[in-house]
Amino acid sequence: MTEVLIIGAGPAGLAAATAARRSGARVVVLDAAEDVGGQYWRHLPAQRPAAREQVLHHGWSRFTALRRELTGVEIVTGAQVWLAERHDDRPPTVHVLVGPADGRDREQRTFEPDALVLATGAYERTLPFPGWDLPGVFTAGAAQALAKAERVAVGRRVLVAGAGPFLLPVASSLIRTGARVVRVLEAGGWGRLGRAWTARPTELLGASHKAGELAGYVRDLARHRIPYRVATGVIAVHGRDRVEEVTVARLDAQWAPVPGTSQRVAVDAVCVSHGFLPRAELAVAAGCVTGPEGAVAVDGDCRTSVPGVFAAGEITGIGGADLALAEGTLAGTAAAGAAPTQAQRRAVLTHQRFAARLSDGHGIRPGWTGWVADDTLICRCEEVTAGELRDIATATGSRGLRSLKLSTRAGLGVCQGRVCGRSVEELLDRTTGGLLDPGRTAARPLAGLVRLGELARMQGDTE
Amino acid sequence: MTTTGPARIGPADDPVQPGDAAEIVVLVDDVPVAGLAGQTIAGVLMGAGRQSWRTTARQGRPRGVFCGIGVCFDCLVTVNGLRDVRACQRRAADGDEVSTHD
Ligand SMILES: Cc1cc2nc3c(=O)[nH]c(=O)nc-3n(C[C@H](O)[C@H](O)[C@H](O)COP(=O)(O)OP(=O)(O)OC[C@H]3O[C@@H](n4cnc5c(N)ncnc54)[C@H](O)[C@@H]3O)c2cc1C
Numbered sequence: 277m278t279e280v281l282i283i284g285a286g287p288a289g290l291a292a293a294t295a296a297r298r299s300g301a302r303v304v305v306l307d308a309a310e311d312v313g314g315q316y317w318r319h320l321p322a323q324r325p326a327a328r329e330q331v332l333h334h335g336w337s338r339f340t341a342l343r344r345e346l347t348g349v350e351i352v353t354g355a356q357v358w359l360a361e362r363h364d365d366r367p368p369t370v371h372v373l374v375g376p377a378d379g380r381d382r383e384q385r386t387f388e389p390d391a392l393v394l395a396t397g398a399y400e401r402t403l404p405f406p407g408w409d410l411p412g413v414f415t416a417g418a419a420q421a422l423a424k425a426e427r428v429a430v431g432r433r434v435l436v437a438g439a440g441p442f443l444l445p446v447a448s449s450l451i452r453t454g455a456r457v458v459r460v461l462e463a464g465g466w467g468r469l470g471r472a473w474t475a476r477p478t479e480l481l482g483a484s485h486k487a488g489e490l491a492g493y494v495r496d497l498a499r500h501r502i503p504y505r506v507a508t509g510v511i512a513v514h515g516r517d518r519v520e521e522v523t524v525a526r527l528d529a530q531w532a533p534v535p536g537t538s539q540r541v542a543v544d545a546v547c548v549s550h551g552f553l554p555r556a557e558l559a560v561a562a563g564c565v566t567g568p569e570g571a572v573a574v575d576g577d578c579r580t581s582v583p584g585v586f587a588a589g590e591i592t593g594i595g596g597a598d599l600a601l602a603e604g605t606l607a608g609t610a611a612a613g614a615a616p617t618q619a620q621r622r623a624v625l626t627h628q629r630f631a632a633r634l635s636d637g638h639g640i641r642p643g644w645t646g647w648v649a650d651d652t653l654i655c656r657c658e659e660v661t662a663g664e665l666r667d668i669a670t671a672t673g674s675r676g677l678r679s680l681k682l683s684t685r686a687g688l689g690v691c692q693g694r695v696c697g698r699s700v701e702e703l704l705d706r707t708t709g710g711l712l713d714p715g716r717t718a719a720r721p722l723a724g725l726v727r728l729g730e731l732a733r734m735q736g737d738t739e
Numbered sequence: 740m741t742t743t744g745p746a747r748i749g750p751a752d753d754p755v756q757p758g759d760a761a762e763i764v765v766l767v768d769d770v771p772v773a774g775l776a777g778q779t780i781a782g783v784l785m786g787a788g789r790q791s792w793r794t795t796a797r798q799g800r801p802r803g804v805f806c807g808i809g810v811c812f813d814c815l816v817t818v819n820g821l822r823d824v825r826a827c828q829r830r831a832a833d834g835d836e837v838s839t840h841d
């Protein structure tokens with residue numbers, strides 16, 4: 277029997293697991309979280325089961341149906357995959373630590389699957405702005421995660437800003453968690469959004485379920501009289517030890533703040549998301565080819581460039597939960613050695629068109645550097661400012677990203693550049709007139725934090 | 740009760756209707772803080788109104804949760820003597836000793 281190992285139990289991983297199982301494979305699913313569902317279906321823990329979880333989730337019944345179908349699948353939660361060790365002649369060996377997050381005595385497990393499905397999702401990209409390191413500034417996903425899994429609202433008067441349709445469910449969850457949402461600000465302008473969302477309307481029919489979901493969020497904003505502004509963004513946050521006010525301003529088509537349009541708003545929390553980045557470090561370690569945006573390259577059946585390794589969901593490109601589900605089904609079927617149906621392949625294409633609109637309408641524009649001041653932190657871990665980055669680049673005359681990172685320490689902190697990597701690269705690219713080695717911020721040998729003691733113990737085990 | 744900052748919605752007001760959960764207590768820098776079984780350490784702290792707990796090395800600035808999903812490492816705490824535990828990822832256990840200074 278083919279053994280299929282799936283990393284990630286979000287929409288993509290769960291769809292892959294059920295599809296692989298239906299195709300007759302033995303299936304194991306690993307997820308670092310304590311529960312299945314991924315980011316989309318994050319929910320209250322088993323210790324506090326909710327009677328009406330669907331209040332915070334579209335498609336909750338789809339999740340409960342998938343979960344029921346998982347009988348016979350081995351699910352390992354609290355499983356941090358930290359290394360995919362590549363081989364020339366077979367899929368990678370997968371190294372996992374199982375136990376409480378960042379614990380010291382976790383159980384070490386390794387897997388040698390016949391086929392591997394990577395479904396590790398995405399994390400957010402939040403552009404830096406003055407004051408974004410103050411407590412009370414959150415990624416929009418943090419607000420969503422705390423609302424869904426903790427029933428905690430990140431603040432009482434909250435402003436939601438950034439780009440993309442994701443801002444809408446975040447606002448809805450905040451309202452349902454007791455917060456007052458004072459505004460939702462979308463950086464994209466109506467011109468661009470309108471072109472992206474209304475061109476070729478028939479293409480959207482296949483994604484009509486998604487359109488209905490978005491319409492529901494818009495009704496929520498209207499019912500609660502929450503202003504939704506386009507071509508507008510947060511350009512600074514103020515406060516001594518916590519957020520007290522934000523400055524919002526109109527943004528031009530390139531997202532540069534329009535002079536004379538700024539306004540201060542009192543809030544105790546601000547949630548900002550400018551998009552998502554594929555969480556592709558395991559795929560990179562496994563040797564999979566990635567595209568320009570860091571997404572794992574796949575063929576029509578979700579095969580990566582490495583034989584026996586498949587990828588599905590946000591790591592193949594940002595497209596939302598419906599696309600993740602459709603890709604997961606393809607990947608799971610193919611990984612089990614069965615042939616996907618034409619209908620399954622068509623489902624992926626339909627949702628990919630929807631994804632293309634996301635990036636047409638909401639993709640990051642270069643003008644954002646216009647709101648960055650010299651003393652704005654860029655690297656949160658190593659506390660490196662934009663001014664320091666520019667000064668060192670100018671003083672050394674270097675155009676090498678690697679050497680500039682070493683001399684500034686930007687992107688070399690404990691998050692391994694996941695939060696600031698792209699922004700450091702874009703700023704330096706601008707300052708130096710073009711980096712010689714762009715894209716180097718994406719390579720990370722380890723996908724998770726491993727303690728030296730744990731490493732030493734593994735060494736002892738293998739000797 | 741404070742009127743700014745993070746807060747956990749009370750069960751009576753909660754449209755999600757969470758079931759009853761056991762109360763747990765964690766000691767944060769020796770001060771007892773109440774939470775619910777199944778919450779993360781960050782969830783317990785923020786549910787109790789706390790917005791920040793760590794201090795940065797270089798500039799001595801306060802930090803709390805930023806990404807909420809284990810990516811940014813802003814939320815680090817020491818748990819039962821073990822440093823560098825991400826508060827947003829670690830489930831709190833009754834009696835956990837959490838230290839915000841390392
Ligand atoms: C914080 C956050 C909240 C979001 N909320 C919403 C929302 O409310 N609505 C919406 O439409 N979209 C939301 N999204 C967008 C989301 O990315 C997709 O809609 C959807 O969840 C993607 O599904 P996926 O299966 O590709 O990935 P995910 O759902 O992200 O699942 C990936 C899983 O892989 C696991 N994983 C990753 N790396 C490892 C590793 N090294 N070891 C073990 N496990 C690992 C993660 O724990 C995670 O559970 C959110 C994204 C983020 C980052």
Ligand code: FES
Binds near residue numbers: 803808812825
């Ligand atoms: S808040 Fe980012 S790792 Fe915990």
